[in-house]
Amino acid sequence: MEQQSTSxxxxxxxxxxxxxxxxxxxxxxxxxxxGVQGYISYRVIxxxxxxxxxxxEKIVIRRYSDFVWLRDRLFDKYKGIFVPPLPEKSAVExxxxxxxxxxxRRQALDVFVNRITSHNELQQSEDLRTFLQADEESMERLRxxxxxxxxxxxxxxxxxxxxxxxxVSDVVLGKEKPLEESNPEYEKLKHYVFELxxxxxESQKHAYRLVKRHRELGxxxxxxxxxxxxxxxxxxxxxxKAFDELGAKSETLSIKLQKEAHQLLMNFEEPVKDYVRAxxxxxxxxxxxxxxxxxxxxxxxxxxLKEINLDKLMLTRSDRVGEAEQEYxxxxxxxxxxxxxFETIVRRMNEEIVRFQEQKTQDMRIAFHEFAKGQSRxxxxxxxxxxxxxxxxxxxxxxx
Amino acid sequence: xxxxxxxxxxxxxxxxxxxEMENLVLDDPLTTTTTTNNNSYSSFRSANSSxxxxxxxxxxxxxxLSTPAESDPLxxxxxxxxxxxxxxxxxxxxxxxxxxxxxxxxxNSANEINRVDSTSHDxxxxxxxxxxxxxxxDYIKITVSNPKKEQETTNSLVPGGNTYYTYLITxxxxxxxxxxxxxxxxxxxxxxxxxxxxxxxxYRGYFIPPRPDKNVVESQVMQKQEFVEQRRVALExxxxxxxxxxVIRQSDELKVFLQVEGRLxxxxxxxxxxxxxxxAVKLPKQLFGESTAVVAPHEVVQPAKGGRDLLRLFKELRxxxxxxxxxSKPPVVEEDKVFLEKKEWIHDLEQQISNASQQAESLVKxxxxxxxxxxxxxxxxxxxxxxxxxxxxYNSQRVRAADMKCLATAAVKASRFYRxxxxxxxxxxxxxxxxxxxxxxVHGAFxxxxxxxxxxxxxxxxxxxxxxxxxxxxxxxxxIFGGDKSRIHKIEELKETIxxxxxxxxxxxxxxxxxxxNNKCELERLDKERRVDFLNMLKGFVxxxxxxxxxxxxxxxxxxxxxxxxxxxxx
Numbered sequence: 001m002e003q004q005s006t007s008x009x010x011x012x013x014x015x016x017x018x019x020x021x022x023x024x025x026x027x028x029x030x031x032x033x034x035g036v037q038g039y040i041s042y043r044v045i046x047x048x049x050x051x052x053x054x055x056x057e058k059i060v061i062r063r064y065s066d067f068v069w070l071r072d073r074l075f076d077k078y079k080g081i082f083v084p085p086l087p088e089k090s091a092v093e094x095x096x097x098x099x100x101x102x103x104x105r106r107q108a109l110d111v112f113v114n115r116i117t118s119h120n121e122l123q124q125s126e127d128l129r130t131f132l133q134a135d136e137e138s139m140e141r142l143r144x145x146x147x148x149x150x151x152x153x154x155x156x157x158x159x160x161x162x163x164x165x166x167x168v169s170d171v172v173l174g175k176e177k178p179l180e181e182s183n184p185e186y187e188k189l190k191h192y193v194f195e196l197x198x199x200x201x202e203s204q205k206h207a208y209r210l211v212k213r214h215r216e217l218g219x220x221x222x223x224x225x226x227x228x229x230x231x232x233x234x235x236x237x238x239x240x241k242a243f244d245e246l247g248a249k250s251e252t253l254s255i256k257l258q259k260e261a262h263q264l265l266m267n268f269e270e271p272v273k274d275y276v277r278a279x280x281x282x283x284x285x286x287x288x289x290x291x292x293x294x295x296x297x298x299x300x301x302x303x304x305l306k307e308i309n310l311d312k313l314m315l316t317r318s319d320r321v322g323e324a325e326q327e328y329x330x331x332x333x334x335x336x337x338x339x340x341x342f343e344t345i346v347r348r349m350n351e352e353i354v355r356f357q358e359q360k361t362q363d364m365r366i367a368f369h370e371f372a373k374g375q376s377r378x379x380x381x382x383x384x385x386x387x388x389x390x391x392x393x394x395x396x397x398x399x400x
Numbered sequence: 401x402x403x404x405x406x407x408x409x410x411x412x413x414x415x416x417x418x419x420e421m422e423n424l425v426l427d428d429p430l431t432t433t434t435t436t437n438n439n440s441y442s443s444f445r446s447a448n449s450s451x452x453x454x455x456x457x458x459x460x461x462x463x464x465l466s467t468p469a470e471s472d473p474l475x476x477x478x479x480x481x482x483x484x485x486x487x488x489x490x491x492x493x494x495x496x497x498x499x500x501x502x503x504x505x506x507x508n509s510a511n512e513i514n515r516v517d518s519t520s521h522d523x524x525x526x527x528x529x530x531x532x533x534x535x536x537x538d539y540i541k542i543t544v545s546n547p548k549k550e551q552e553t554t555n556s557l558v559p560g561g562n563t564y565y566t567y568l569i570t571x572x573x574x575x576x577x578x579x580x581x582x583x584x585x586x587x588x589x590x591x592x593x594x595x596x597x598x599x600x601x602x603y604r605g606y607f608i609p610p611r612p613d614k615n616v617v618e619s620q621v622m623q624k625q626e627f628v629e630q631r632r633v634a635l636e637x638x639x640x641x642x643x644x645x646x647v648i649r650q651s652d653e654l655k656v657f658l659q660v661e662g663r664l665x666x667x668x669x670x671x672x673x674x675x676x677x678x679x680a681v682k683l684p685k686q687l688f689g690e691s692t693a694v695v696a697p698h699e700v701v702q703p704a705k706g707g708r709d710l711l712r713l714f715k716e717l718r719x720x721x722x723x724x725x726x727x728s729k730p731p732v733v734e735e736d737k738v739f740l741e742k743k744e745w746i747h748d749l750e751q752q753i754s755n756a757s758q759q760a761e762s763l764v765k766x767x768x769x770x771x772x773x774x775x776x777x778x779x780x781x782x783x784x785x786x787x788x789x790x791x792x793x794y795n796s797q798r799v800r801a802a803d804m805k806c807l808a809t810a811a812v813k814a815s816r817f818y819r820x821x822x823x824x825x826x827x828x829x830x831x832x833x834x835x836x837x838x839x840x841x842v843h844g845a846f847x848x849x850x851x852x853x854x855x856x857x858x859x860x861x862x863x864x865x866x867x868x869x870x871x872x873x874x875x876x877x878x879x880i881f882g883g884d885k886s887r888i889h890k891i892e893e894l895k896e897t898i899x900x901x902x903x904x905x906x907x908x909x910x911x912x913x914x915x916x917x918n919n920k921c922e923l924e925r926l927d928k929e930r931r932v933d934f935l936n937m938l939k940g941f942v943x944x945x946x947x948x949x950x951x952x953x954x955x956x957x958x959x960x961x962x963x964x965x966x967x968x969x970x971x
Contacts, residue, residue: 214770375956
């Protein structure tokens, strides 16, 4: 399966680009299986007028590992493109299957697929078509075929990251290491990506803690409210009623806080986490680029040697010249191919980074907006709730 | 972090605000030392100093919107007056408590003056109810300060001698009885114990505020400075509470304690061991009739437990056992149903207050945590903003950095508000703690009552025993013609004993009735004051929550507005 170039993909035989649509939704999570074997299946609905697709509407059932398969294939085929990130595979969370977890995952998967379908190159992917259209059995077969070449074990990825990281720090420290691009702008980018991940991870940590704090405040208000009500029952009369009302308000606010905690999780913490994942995806791409570069260099080295050898053979008029020439030709072709691949990665990355920055600015603005809106609304309803008590408290003091 | 070689305009702008934010000292402890509290909202106080004749202002009327003299640079100008508020019109609402709330509970001195003072010009009086029914303006203001280490000058066997701390107790008052309007004495903790013991004797039946604990263990384990400071605070609280009590503030004991320089002229309490020793010495004489076996009337006014009369102690103990386990009803019982119900109710009340107090602590902790985490989030985003700006290669990054800065600034502001809110909440809900302490005083007063009752019961039992014995003797002696000289003598003695015991009984009954009356008055006072105090606590708590919630809402509303468009630039 070959990589498709952009020139071929931007034009479809009959439809102009503005009228083409490919819209996908991920919905209706259903728990299947038992215990450790349990998993969640999602309904993936595709609506499109892309000629490459069979029909204008298709519904399939997919599970998390299917999405992973798609991501891995895209990562492998479209080197240089920042493949949209997937939500984490969490064994623990999965086991508990809380409603919140399921909803978060569904949302993240929906975003994942939609990012792919709105990407000019990725949307042309044949693997995408398979993912969106194949029946469940075929999908399962494909999923199980994943071995070796395509499937990257986490350990491999980690090693890749470490390699890139050490290389980055080496360059920063001024150590010369062979087989590294000496591209100052690219170095800057790499450094930026790694630092960014650190910052974002910290921010995400605090965002998550903030969610927890909302829950804790809610809980404490609930406890306080109950205690106030009991005290009110004991006190009786006007004061007792005041305590009782305070307790009731307290409990109401407790519920509001729990709700806001959920909103905060979905609309703020999750986007920040998504940002972190996106940066990790970039890191993976950086690794791929390093590999491609190294490959290119190695081939160039090998070619040089072969050239020297060929010259030697030609000088000695050896009968192995023909063979060597043939080898050299093949090697040259391979080298050109590898170089082309490398250059494609570079080109793609340059486009992607611009797109990434713009996309993230948009994403974050929405996230910040939701966050601020939520906090403002919450604080306002807190103020309103407490304020409504004041006339009652005034009334109490008048009678006492 | 990369160094700041980039002298861009945005950079320096960012630096300035970062410094401000980092000066926020996000981890300053929420201790209630007045100085730190005052610093954090001094800007509000200056902003509100122009709110005049506040004493007559009703909290629900529209406030005088003062322009903040020097606004804290991190605070946005009063956004609630923003006519462009895109959302609802709640920004321009009537009473914004934000302006009204801050002065009364900042001003610590207002609260220190005991609540009888109704001439305070602070907002305090308009929002809080005055506790006194009278319109007097007498006050006693007590401060405890200046702890000093001193040497014990007794002829102790230990070389170097004992050291102890004394505290300077300064009183300012306009009560005529004191003779002077300001005076100071030095006292040590032992003196306070003496004061407390003497008050307990003289004011049986009253809800006497409990004195600070001796904390023997803590005094050994804690750092000296910390312990002394802790004790100083506790002593001040204790003396101020004494001065607030309508009856005790007039006591000689307190006056003498506050005013007489040099050695405290109150009789000291002896320790249990010496008392027991004294009593043990007397006991054989009592039993063998050499010393009086009858309790003297003047001793009856004190409970048996703290005294030296072991015999009396035993008798009363026997009586109490008879009360609990004996078949017959004791001669006098606590018949006051109203009182018994009240006692049960007090017990329930105490439990509820304790429960509420614990929940209040949880609430305070949750608020504190919220503030901390919000601040940390803000700081993390500030760092991210700086980073993006430094490394920006595309304009979209700068736009994002600006958005982030907007959010981060708001988060830091909100964090400050949460912390201030919490400091106030602590002060208000502290009332619950105070009343828990008062419950101890109530228990003391109730136990005064029951021990007085026990004394009466014991004496009545004794009287009936004595009468029975006298009857028997008389019956026996009448059988002998001409009289039985020794028996008649015995009868005479017995009759004398009976007379003394009768006197003692009458005194004991009067004492018991007096204590009952004290209990009753104090319970009424407790009800009245507690209602006022709790109501003020609730009001203060609620007003506080409203004010800060509004401020926090405004801060975030602004950010929401700034981030609502996609073409908008930095805020």
